[in-house]
Amino acid sequence: MDTDFQSELAARVARDQARYRVPGLTVIVGVDGVQLAAASAGFADVADRIPATSTTAYRIGSITKTFIAAATLSLCSQGALSLDTPIGRFLPGLHFADLPLRTVLSHSSGLQREVPGPMWESMQGPSATELMAALVDVELVAAPGERWHYSNLGYALLGQIIERVVDQPYETLIDRTLLRPLNLTHTRWTPPADAAIGYRLDPYAEAVDREPMMDQAAVGAAGELWSTGEDLVRWGHALCGGAPDVVPPKVVDAMHRVQIMVDTASWKRGWGLGLILDRHDDHVLAGHTGAMPGFQTALTLDRATNTVVAVLANATRSMNLATLAAEVTAAAIAAQPAPPPEVWTPAPPCPPEVTELLGSWWTESDETVFTWRHDGLHAHLASDPAATDTRFVQEAPGRFRAAAGRFHGELLLATHANGNVELRWATYPLTRTTR
Numbered sequence: 027m028d029t030d031f032q033s034e035l036a037a038r039v040a041r042d043q044a045r046y047r048v049p050g051l052t053v054i055v056g057v058d059g060v061q062l063a064a065a066s067a068g069f070a071d072v073a074d075r076i077p078a079t080s081t082t083a084y085r086i087g088s089i090t091k092t093f094i095a096a097a098t099l100s101l102c103s104q105g106a107l108s109l110d111t112p113i114g115r116f117l118p119g120l121h122f123a124d125l126p127l128r129t130v131l132s133h134s135s136g137l138q139r140e141v142p143g144p145m146w147e148s149m150q151g152p153s154a155t156e157l158m159a160a161l162v163d164v165e166l167v168a169a170p171g172e173r174w175h176y177s178n179l180g181y182a183l184l185g186q187i188i189e190r191v192v193d194q195p196y197e198t199l200i201d202r203t204l205l206r207p208l209n210l211t212h213t214r215w216t217p218p219a220d221a222a223i224g225y226r227l228d229p230y231a232e233a234v235d236r237e238p239m240m241d242q243a244a245v246g247a248a249g250e251l252w253s254t255g256e257d258l259v260r261w262g263h264a265l266c267g268g269a270p271d272v273v274p275p276k277v278v279d280a281m282h283r284v285q286i287m288v289d290t291a292s293w294k295r296g297w298g299l300g301l302i303l304d305r306h307d308d309h310v311l312a313g314h315t316g317a318m319p320g321f322q323t324a325l326t327l328d329r330a331t332n333t334v335v336a337v338l339a340n341a342t343r344s345m346n347l348a349t350l351a352a353e354v355t356a357a358a359i360a361a362q363p364a365p366p367p368e369v370w371t372p373a374p375p376c377p378p379e380v381t382e383l384l385g386s387w388w389t390e391s392d393e394t395v396f397t398w399r400h401d402g403l404h405a406h407l408a409s410d411p412a413a414t415d416t417r418f419v420q421e422a423p424g425r426f427r428a429a430a431g432r433f434h435g436e437l438l439l440a441t442h443a444n445g446n447v448e449l450r451w452a453t454y455p456l457t458r459t460t461r
Contacts, residue, residue, distance in 0.1 A: 031361040035354065036065040043067035046345035049225045049234055050078030053350070054255035055358050056334045059263040061256060063358070070222035070340065072234055083212055083221040083252045084338040086323045087316025090251040091181050092265065092281075093200050095131055095300020098184055099277040100203065102127075106191050109280075109299075116187045120161055127187070129170050130180040131299040132285035136168035137177040141245055149319070151243035154189075157182060174288045174297055178248040185247025196247055207272045208264055213253040221252060222340040224320015237320030237342055249318055255336040262327040262334030265301070265312070282312055282329060306352055309359070315348050326351035333358050373400045379423065382447050383440055387456035394456060405451075407432070 035053060043051040050068040054061060064080040101107045113130060114123020122137065129135035142163040145151050152160060168175050188196040197215050205213050212218070217239075225234040242250050253261075264273045265281065281301045288302075289295040296303040301312045309328055316323040324337045324347035335355045337347045376384070376398040383403070387394045393408035403426060407414040416431030418438060426438040428451075436452035449456040 032063045039065040040067045048339045048344045050340045052255045052338045054259045054336045056259035085318045085321040086253045087249040087318040089314045089316040134286040136166040137180045138165045149238045149240040151245040154244040157244040181248040182245040210257045213257045226342045258336035266329045266332045324348045324351040326355045389456045
């Protein structure tokens with residue numbers, strides 16, 4: 027990233043910190059796993075005038091849910107869990123035991139938002155025993171899958187399910203399988219000694235008050251973690267697919283796959299399995315936000331360009347960090363130099379049994395063109411090549427599967443009759459002529 031982008035970012039962070047009266051504000055930008063810009067303004071500790079920096083630890087609130095989702099989906103990929111399994115298999119005796127795990131991950135279960143009880147008054151979460159006892163009073167505010175409804179309770183239950191499956195605390199599993207392998211050394215379940223102080227802005231005076239420190243206890247799966255901007259950018263890189271040995275591609279794909287629409291009017295916000303999916307012009311940005319007493323955070327990632335932005339502030343309410351993160355992400359994408367054009371080289375030799383498939387075929391008056399490329403057999407509609415490109419993998423002689431693109435997953439079968447090759451794709455016959 028050029029120095030102009032760094033300067034513009036620093037200037038914006040300074041302006042926003044002053045405009046919105048944020049005690050401390052930190053923004054980190056990374057591309058392809060490399061930190062390319064960072065800016066902070068204000069103070070991690072107002073009283074002692076300790077400045078906020080890129081290594082300041084903030085409470086990240088509900089960004090914690092992205093770790094819980096990744097851990098849950100990793101267990102699914104290992105066969106220990108299934109997305110369609112009712113949660114009652116792991117938490118028996120619930121009156122909502124038939125809710126599929128998938129709906130809890132995507133906030134489409136209909137579970138009420140919070141655990142029944144006085145946690146938000148006492149600032150003390152329930153123990154695991156108290157959490158399970160409180161479930162008798164839980165309401166379903168919508169039918170499963172009917173609509174999106176955010177539920178911290180749902181993620182608290184995911185934490186309990188993880189513990190029953192792996193027979194260890196969910197914190198231990200996440201430390202062992204995610205935090206340590208990714209070297210997220212400043213991401214932890216308790217605040218370090220030099221963590222930012224959480225504040226509440228006085229609405230009528232130029233002053234701040236310290237917020238109480240909430241202990242979520244067994245609800246911690248919904249928002250207990252602390253982290254730094256630098257760690258969050260590395261985590262975002264993993265969620266873009268940059269650490270396949272730690273966060274497998276199937277887990278990344280599942281987290282980004284839309285499950286339900288939040289914004290049913292304009293379809294600009296959906297929800298995956300643990301990730302918010304926001305449409306901004308021609309990009310769909312993924313990520314999550316977080317809010318706890320004294321803190322706000324936002325993590326935004328563009329998987330197409332592997333651009334990640336983390337924004338952290340130590341104020342309960344002040345400014346819209348998600349908007350800031352999205353705008354900085356767009357600016358970072360625009361500031362990246364265009365990649366140099368790839369040098370063309372011939373593809374490997376086309377197998378004879380594939381060569382006879384190449385060229386134009388017709389079905390229902392559409393012309394489909396089959397070509398051979400470096401990664402194998404492709405097909406596209408002649409009327410719209412870019413939007414209909416399909417890549418095939420060969421499963422057996424004369425048997426191909428659409429691995430990506432149009433008719434993804436469907437079979438292409440090549441047979442011979444009377445000395446001629448015949449094609450059927452998704453059962454549709456293709457011919458060499460328009461008739």
